[in-house]
Amino acid sequence: MLTIKREVPKAKNPLKRQQNWGEYYLPFSERKLEEQGSRCMDCGTPFCSTGAFVNGSFGCPLYNLIPEWNELVAKGNWREALNRLMMTNNFPEFTGRVCPAPCEGSCTVALHDSAVAIKSIEQAIVDKGFEEGWITPQPPKQRTGKSVVVVGSGPAGLAAADQLNKAGHLVTVMEKADRIGGLLMYGIPNMKLEKHVIKRRVDLLTQEGVQFVTNKELGKDITLDQLLIKYDAVILCTGAQEPRKLDVEGSTYSGVHYAMDYLTQSTKHMLDPNEPLSISAKGKDVIVIGGGDTGADCIATALRQECKSVVQFGKHPQLPQERAEDNPWPEFPYVFTLDYAYEEAAAKFKTDPRQYSVITKKIVSDQHGQVTEVHTIEARVIKKSSGQVYVQEMAGTEKVWPADLIFVAIGFAGAEEKLLDQLGLDNKNSLVQADYGNYTTNIDGVFAAGDMRRGQSLIVWAIHEGREVARECDKYLMGASQLP
Template sequence: MGKVTGFMEFERLSEANLPVQDRVKNYKEFVLHLTDDQAKQQGARCMDCGIPFCTTGCPINNIIPDWNDLVYHQDWRSAIDVLHSTNNFPEFTGRICPAPCEAACTLNINADAVGIKSIEHAIIDKAWENDWVQPQVNPNKTGKKVAVVGSGPAGLAAAQQLARAGHSVVVLEKNSRIGGLLRYGIPDFKMEKSHIDRRMAQMEVEGVEFRVNQHVGENVNADDLVAEFDAVVLAAGAEQPRDLPVTGRELDGVHFAMDFLTPQNKVVAGDTIPDQIKATGKHVIVIGGGDTGSDCVGTSNRHGALSITQFELMPQPPEKENKELVWPNWPLKLRTSSSHEEGANRDWSITTKELIGENGKVVALKGARVEWKDGKMSEIAGSEFTIPADLVFLAMGFVSPIQKLLEAFGVEKDNRGNAKAATEGDASYKTNKDKVFAAGDVRRGQSLVVWAIREGRQAARAVDEFLMGSSVLPR
């Protein structure tokens, strides 16, 4: 805990942001981490609650009260050690995690939660600034070889843990750069890619080999991998986007969100994209109210869109949750992202009926309002409307991994099309295919970065036990 009476003395302090008019001019991060004094005061708010629900609310079970207390006492070096004991990449989660730990904070019952995410952000940034993040090289090599397919957070976490256990680890990535959706899906203004590059450099010293342009099922044979390596970890994510089967879906100007976001990230990295989708001077419609839709809004603002409208099929959530009903679980409530603050029209309970085109190009969207009753949706009579649309981005989530990958390995799938693998018992993270394991979104479906890190770490322990008979890696 922090200061005994800190939660009564100090208010929650959010991290500062650069002004909207400045940050939309570029793709750099604009959230400023807390100063030492601010972090000390925020750490002081961590109360002696007895049962730290924040730790159980966190998928990787971060030991949050301990590092809050250490920051309060300004022992930053110990704080990063505690943070790293459960989280390989706090610079990722400290920037892009929605912080289920804060929803579970005991103080959140009747006050503002401890600013856990902002303290985590401050700890890891200070650690990098002071060169406290160093490679952890295991001099005792096991002679075992492990291939990790996919270089998102699950694959990176698994690879780092396995290397630290003494195994030789090769990470295969189908794209030209390492990072998966961390690299290609999350805009740089939310997380600059230098954070991935620093971890890659650390992991290479630890013994991880990175191979890019390695597309299993295309230029890499799955059977060859299984034969060459002692174990294979599938951590390729869930990349199959949910489509919108309406008239006009085939029109030019209608795109999946990633077809818009990924090229922009490549351009920021220095690539030339001849046919890049640009929102400059256009009426943009974003269908889907989640984080991916928000990223489309932020990117469209930076392009200089003429207008941006975001539609969500579900009803508008309440501005504040009923804490007595939902705490310590993740609440349904209205969330306004930094991208929304930069400018966008948002509307809820909207269904898309048709995309209207001229000369093969989308020019408008026909929609209608719906109402929900007993979990069923019905259109409201007379509520149809038409709105101009030069670009329509489909950001309605991801339904499954790419099926071709799972089929290449002969991996059994669950009823949602994910790789079938349990997380408990002797078969932890094992698929039906001998030596093949699955972790992250490829196994559980679309989820959070913090869940991916958890699964990567746990899968690494399962692989280590499979190879060595036991493991000292934390679960």
């Protein structure tokens, strides 16, 4: 109902929450959540659920039955809401925490008011399901005798494993890291996704019959040929782990690190204080190069390590307060927001750490090769009538920034090209060549899905592709599939 205004869980005090690594928001009452569910209009065409393509996509790629479970929550029928939610999403406890919610950007209510709080309701449904004991191990009643190994335990790999296990296959998930979860574990800080949430799901999958193997790397500890001998099919979901390089003078100096190396080490140390912490922001001037979510996570992590200062460079101008003309509903809204990390930095240093339209020109070090400065210049993006876009540097805007640590967070170039070549997989631009919809590679019995196939993307797309590749693999093994 439009008489009820949008509410979402309130965040903890931005200064106090920097003193720990817990999730940064406060609990939301069931009554409030039921009120928020009642704001859903049960649209004739629920754009929030479509995941359709119009020069891209809008809505939820998982085709979640959002109006249905919103209505059930509004009526207090939480258990049935959970059943509807789990029909399309294997891991709503992950998406409810870290998905940017393209569904809300496509909410019909958002045409004239604030969108329905879909993401908050989604998380509350699944968390209540665990708390009430409604989510229990459901191993398949029969086994097919077919075996599949899924390489990579991020959201795509876990979704594929879950679906194939439901179909009765014997599934093994192989992970090169020491813990299961991929980027869920080491790429997303604990304050956005507490790691016990991942363990809870992995424990459930284990009880349902999925086997997990850690510290085993494809191409190093075992070959693809060995996997094909041991298993009836192989699904590759190793992600897009190759970081984009920072191509400027001084990028190899001591103190320059890729964001994922920093976040991984910080999470490992947070989980086990005996793990070494060679990259620490304590007492240091920190520069984050790259304006996305990973850069924001570096800021939040550096704050908890008690950095001296932190600044983030983005090459694009500040986003508008309202949708631009070329960003209409129901597309995802590219508008200005105050992410949790920026709120925390502003609370501590009295200013937003983001610097817009900044190009890094060079990095300077001392005589020992340790970073001391970053030199930048402001730039503007020029779009010609032909559609061609170029960046124009603005003379007289040069600036020097003190820096002890620099984190490079400018995205990922694709999968590890050396691994792709070693495995003999057809690839282009460091991505496996496997068509969307069938996910088959040039090697019989080998499938690929997720970021290593489509490139750096969202968790909902990873789960979507994990579900789809499972269906195609099931067809390969059995001739047909009942998987959705």
